[in-house]
Amino acid sequence: MAHIVDDKSEHCIPFILERIKSHRQQYEAKGETPPxxxxxxxxxxxxGKTTLVTTLASTLSSPPHSLPTVVLSIDDLxxxxxxxxxxxxSHSDNPLVQHRGQPSTHDVKLGTELFSALLNRQSHIKLPSYDKSAFSGRGDRRPENEWETVNTNGQQPVEVVVFEGWCVGFRALSDDEAEQKWKDAKAEYESKGDGYQGQLGKLQLEHVLFVNSKLREYxxxxxxxGAFMHIDAEDAQYVYAWRLEQEAALRAAKGTGMTDEQVIKFVNGYYPAYELYTDVLRHGIFNGEKGSESPSLSRIDGPNAGDAGQIGPSASLQKVLQAAQPLVFYTILQKVDRTKPKKCVLNVATMQAVAVRAFQEQVIRAGTQIKDGKMPKDLAKVLRQYCGAVRDMDYMQEKANNGFDNDPFLLMSSKQIERDMMENHGLMQWVEQRQDLPVALDSKHPGLPGVGRTARIHAAQCQNRRIRRKLNMLSALAGGLAxxxxxxxxxxxxxxICSLVTTCSFVFGFAVAIALLSDLRPNxxxxxxxxxAAVLVVFVGTTSS
Incomplete structure (x- = not known):
């Protein structure tokens, strides 16, 4: 049975705090009170949304943050x-609205009024609540006298509102986009038959467009x-197992709820929305100024915590990515025509440097947990991954000694197979359209861009060779003179007497010089x-005889 046990709050809380800080600074700079x-x-x-938001609310509301936080669920609307x-x-032929779930089954007006009241810090705000177990699992809104009240007298007003839900953040598609997705799903359903795992292709277009039009109200x-977090699924099919487990827990706690067959039918009604709108979430829900600030965090989960996957970059890693972005792919100009690229280079070592930084952040996070008296999960795994990344980086540095053209971690368009791969992924076409890529004069120039590689290593190699030649000459000269x-x-x-003094002096001086200037062991x-000493003694013996 699929089961989520990993704690996502360690990724979400720093992200939220950073966004709140930016939010407050923006208003305080204008002399305004931050909403x-x-x-x-x-x-x-x-x-695991409910588990996550419970931890978020508790952490944000407690010292040292002390930010009164309220959690709202779209389910309560x-x-x-x-x-x-x-x-x-009224839509008896539309299977999407035969039970709660899809856009159109929420009271958006109630939600906007609630948001407005919280935004304006009104007093005695009642938070709606929904009982999913009512009517044999079909659900019903609880009486208003059972709703929680916030911003009461003597209570600090709410400063943070966390709004969670399975369709929170969904943005409606244009009718043409929705129709195209439906056509693609329909074609897949017709070609695969019983092997088709989706639900969108089984619906009628007008039913899909009805829900899509209602979503615009959201x-x-x-x-x-001001910020958005998305817990994605490695495979959307996992939702069936997760929902079955969730409903079983609800039945155990309250003695009532949906059967397994009802759950599967229930999720089938939700599933088309995942097919329609998940890409919207993955591409980002913000537009305009907010979109440029990228206030989003994403995480991909597998069927259990061990499969936890991608996490959106933190602010520090975002800086690393920005620094690495222009250095991971660059051009080298032709010697004859400086306006045309001789070759394009993909620097794998730059990518590895980013990976090392990412693992460093995980190590620092684990160290912070130990400092707070907590045992980090997968500590050995984190350390093993970090050590492995560092070893791989050292190996890449070693291979740089093969020379620029023979470095296996510099993929170049001058090599046919690598060029074909670049063309397959549109890199060569991208280069032709870009005028701002960093450019190196040629493969021997010390100004080649790169992170801990190419330019610096090549320049260091050239300098080291010159130094070694000088040292070799000096060593030969010193040895001869000795x-x-x-x-x-x-x-x-x-x-x-002269021979004895000379021999002793030079042997002693030779021994001291060797000890100071070499890495030889004492023996x-x-x-x-x-x-x-033997050479000098032999010379003394031959000259005195």
Whole structure:
């Protein structure tokens, strides 16, 4: 049975705090009081939204943040049972509205009034509540006297509003886009038959367009978000197992709820929306100024916590990406015609440098948890991944010694197979359209761009070779002089005392020089010094005889 056990709050809380800080600074710079901050949270059914928002509310409301936080669910905006039944009867041929769930089954007017009241910090605001177990699982809105009240007298007004739900953030498609998605799904259904796993292709177009048109009303809620978080699913089919597990827990807790067959039928009614609107979430729900600031966080989950996947970049990693972006792909100009690229280079080492930084952030996050007395999950795995990434980076640095044209971690358009791959992915065409790519003069120039590679390594290699040549020449000169000078002295100044003093002095000086200027071990220094002394002793013996 699929089960979500991982804690997503460690990724979400820093993201929210950063957005709140930016939100407040924006208003305070104008001398205005910042209004409450609205956060949208989308996640497929059973993905752990309720668990996450409970942790978020508790953490944000407690010191050191102390931000009064309220959690609202789009589920609590469902139409009352009688209105839902009336909607179903008025569209009896549309399976999408025969039960709660799809856009058109929520009281958007109630939601906009609630958002407005919270935004204006009105007092004694009642938060609607919905009982999903009522009417054998078909649900009904609770009486108003059971609704929670916020912003009461003596209570700090709400500063953060977290609005969660399975369709929160969905944006309506144009009629043409919706029709095209439906046609594609219809064609897949007709070709695969029973092998078709979706639901969209089984519907009539007018039913899809009805829900899509109703979704446009929800923009009044979505447009209030200052930040948005999306818990995606690696495979949308996981929603069936997650929802079955969720309903089983509800039956165990309250003694009533939907059967497994009812759950599957229930999810079937939701599933077309995942097929229609998930791409909208993945591409980002914000437009204009908000969109340029990218106030979104995404996470992809597999069937269990062990399959947790991609996480949107933090602010620090975003800086790393911005620094790496112009360095991961660049051109080298021809020597003859400097206006035309000789080759295009994809720098894999730059990509690895980004990966190392990403793992560093995970290590720092784990260290923070240990500091707070918590045991990080998968600590050994995080450290193993980080060490592996560093080792791989060292290996890439080593391979750079093969030379620019033979470096396996520089993929070049001058090599036919690599060029074909680049063309298949549109990179060559992209280069032709871009005028702002970094350009190097040629493969030998020390100005080649790259992160910890190419330019710096090539320049260092050239400099190291020059230094090594100079050191070799100096070593040869010093070695020759170490033998010639004492021999000349002993030849010009004959006598045993002179020979003894000269030999001892030069042997001692030679030993000290070797010890200071080399990395030899003590026994190796002793052996080299003994060999040098032996040469001088032999010379003394031959000259005195």
């Amino acid at each position: 409450p901050f609205f956060v949208g949270l989308n996640g497929v059914q059973g993905a 469902y139409l009352p049972h009688t209105q839902q039944e009336a909607l179903a009867r 923009d009044a809620l979505t447009d209030q978000f 033998l010639i000078v004492p021999m000349v002295i002993m030849k010009l100044v004959p006598g045993k 190796e220094i002793l052996g080299v010094t003994a060999a040098y």
